[in-house]
Every structure is written in C-alpha cells, then in structure tokens.
Amino acid sequence: MGGAAPHIIGILPARWGSTRFPGKPLHLIAGKPLVQHVWEQCRKCTRLDDLYIATDDERIFAAAESFGAKAIMTSPEHPTGTDRLAEAVRSLPQVDIIVNIQGDEPLIDPALVDELAAAMAADASLDMAxxxxxxxxxxxxxxxxxxxxxxxxxxxxxxxxxxxxxxxxxxxxxxxxxxxxKGIYAYRRTFLERFVTWPPSPLxxxxxxxxxxxxxxxxxxxxxxxxxxSPGVDTPEQAAHVESILTSQLSHP
Structure with missing residues (x-):
C-alpha cells in the first residue's frame, strides 16, 4: 500500500557575504563559477526531481540563470543556511524531501546525494539524514x-x-x-518547517x-x-587546490 512517491529536490544555498571569502560562489575555478561546478555535479543525481540554487544576492542569481540553473532569491537576513532553505521551500509547495547540498563542494559525489534522498524516501520515520x-x-x-x-x-x-x-x-x-x-543534510519538509521555529537549544x-x-x-x-x-572551499588557497584536482580530472577523464 504505497502512496505517491515523495517529491525530492536538491537546494544549493549560495550567499555572497562569506567573512573569509566574499563572493565565493562566483569565484572562477577552471573557468566556471564555483557554484556552477557543484550544480553540474548534482545534475548527475538520479533521485532528485528538481535542483535549485537559493541565494541572497542578485549577482549569484543572475549567474545561476545564465548557466541554466533554477534560482530562488531569499532574504539576506537569515541567521543560518537552514533558515534560507526553509524560505526557499515556501515557494515550492509540492516538495516533500529536501537535500541541502553545500554550495562550496565542487567535487561532491552525486551518489551520496542520491543515497540521502533514497534513505529519506524509504523510511517515513526519519526527520533528517x-x-x-x-x-x-x-x-x-x-x-x-x-x-x-x-x-x-x-x-x-x-x-x-x-x-x-x-x-x-x-x-x-x-x-x-x-x-x-560531513555537512550535507536531507530534511523532511514537515520537520524543516518546525525546526526553524525553535530557538537555538542549550547544547x-x-x-x-x-x-x-x-x-x-x-x-x-x-x-x-x-x-x-570531497573538500569544501573556504579560502582562495582551497579554491586553487580544488582547481588543480578538477584540471587533472579533465585532462585524464
């Protein structure tokens, strides 16, 4: 007695104002913005019904649209990426499960994203994975x-x-x-909506x-x-390291 399959999306939060690395999502790595590399990796996923970039910055929004991504503008006032995620999901009423993919991991394994989506779809008692x-x-x-x-x-x-x-x-x-x-999360929508209403807890x-x-x-x-x-990119030095990995992958496919 299975119901309809859950509608599963991936969201890449990308904000301009990183303290250590302002403008990081648009930093060029091997000729493409960092966030485009992440988006292209996630396009290889088989368990996502859709993929979005959620941003608080017009420059990132415009760049996302220019390479063909669906983009959602969110408020710059959010204290955390989870709050940004919850705002983005409000405009997507059909969504049941959200995989929050770090927008700064250009080497993320699409199979891991699919595994998280599959785990959530298979067990309705899970709030997160x-x-x-x-x-x-x-x-x-x-x-x-x-x-x-x-x-x-x-x-x-x-x-x-x-x-x-x-x-x-x-x-x-x-x-x-x-x-x-590893900071990648899948959320059940109903849980995410509750989570962002709770105050920060003692622990x-x-x-x-x-x-x-x-x-x-x-x-x-x-x-x-x-x-x-897969390493995240938090500094220009790490961006250079990731570029060398990507360049070697491109020359030895």
Whole structure:
C-alpha cells in the first residue's frame, strides 16, 4: 500500500557575504563559477526531481540563470543556511524531501546525494539524514575542535554530534571507527518547517552546532557512512587546490 512517491529536490544555498571569502560562489575555478561546478555535479543525481540554487544576492542569481540553473532569491537576513532553505521551500509547495547540498563542494559525489534522498524516501520515520566519514581513532582530526564528530545508535541514527573527541576510548574496541560528520543534510519538509521555529537549544549554543537543536528536540537523524571526502572551499588557497584536482580530472577523464 504505497502512496505517491515523495517529491525530492536538491537546494544549493549560495550567499555572497562569506567573512573569509566574499563572493565565493562566483569565484572562477577552471573557468566556471564555483557554484556552477557543484550544480553540474548534482545534475548527475538520479533521485532528485528538481535542483535549485537559493541565494541572497542578485549577482549569484543572475549567474545561476545564465548557466541554466533554477534560482530562488531569499532574504539576506537569515541567521543560518537552514533558515534560507526553509524560505526557499515556501515557494515550492509540492516538495516533500529536501537535500541541502553545500554550495562550496565542487567535487561532491552525486551518489551520496542520491543515497540521502533514497534513505529519506524509504523510511517515513526519519526527520533528517546526513553523512559521515570513518576516521582512524588515532587520526589527529579526532582531537581537532574544527572537525565535528558523530556517534550513532546500532541502527545508524545519530546519538550526538560534538567538537570533542567522540567516543572517548576508555577501552579499545575492535572495528569501531570515529565518524567525522560531513555537512550535507536531507530534511523532511514537515520537520524543516518546525525546526526553524525553535530557538537555538542549550547544547547547540554550547558546541555551536545547529544539528544539536534537532537532536535536543527529539529528531530522528539517519547517518550514512561514506567514503566521499570531497573538500569544501573556504579560502582562495582551497579554491586553487580544488582547481588543480578538477584540471587533472579533465585532462585524464
């Protein structure tokens, strides 16, 4: 007794005013704006019914339309990308599930986006889905507060996200990796609409991690292990690094 298949979209939030890298979405990498590379990767997805770029800036909006993307203008006043996402979805009443794809990951694996969409479509009890990379417990990243870790229940649902080492290995446990959280999310529309009405929660404020607001309010978040470690672009130096990867891929397809 299945109902109609859920309508699933991808949204790439792209804002101009990054403090570390203003105008980042339009930074040219191998001759194309950064956000266009992400959009082209996501066009390879098979589980998305549609794909949009949500922006607060006319320049990004115009660029998106020029390379054929559907673009949605949103307010520049949003405190977080999730609020921008929720505003964009208001103009799309047909949508059931939204995959929020970082607009600064030009090497994102389309298969991961499809996996998140499929996980949400397959289990109506999920409010959200996200991804994580397995790390060796001895990897220095485990101790780095800029690297967010996640631990899961036996069924793969998130128990906690933290900047601290997680879990703390009082005892060695064979085969138990540490998971580095990867910032890509799928949301059920009904949950996203509730989420943005809640005030920042105590643990969210302590760790400065928005996903803790979802957990503190009882959300069910599936965490998919992935080996997609595609780097994000936060600085011009990282843009140059990604350009060298893309250039080598283009010359050795």
């Amino acid at each position: 996200t991804a994580a990379n397995p790390l060796d417990p001895d990897d220095p990243a485990v101790q780095d507060p800029n690297v967010v870790k996640v631990v899961t229940a036996l069924d793969g649902r998130a128990l906690y996200f933290s900047r601290s080492p997680l879990p703390f290995f009082r005892n060695a446990v064979e085969g138990l990796p540490v998971y580095r959280h 969210e404020r302590a760790e400065s991690l928005e996903q803790l607001r979802a957990l503190e309010n009882g959300a069910s978040i599936k965490v998919l292990p992935t080996h997609d470690t």
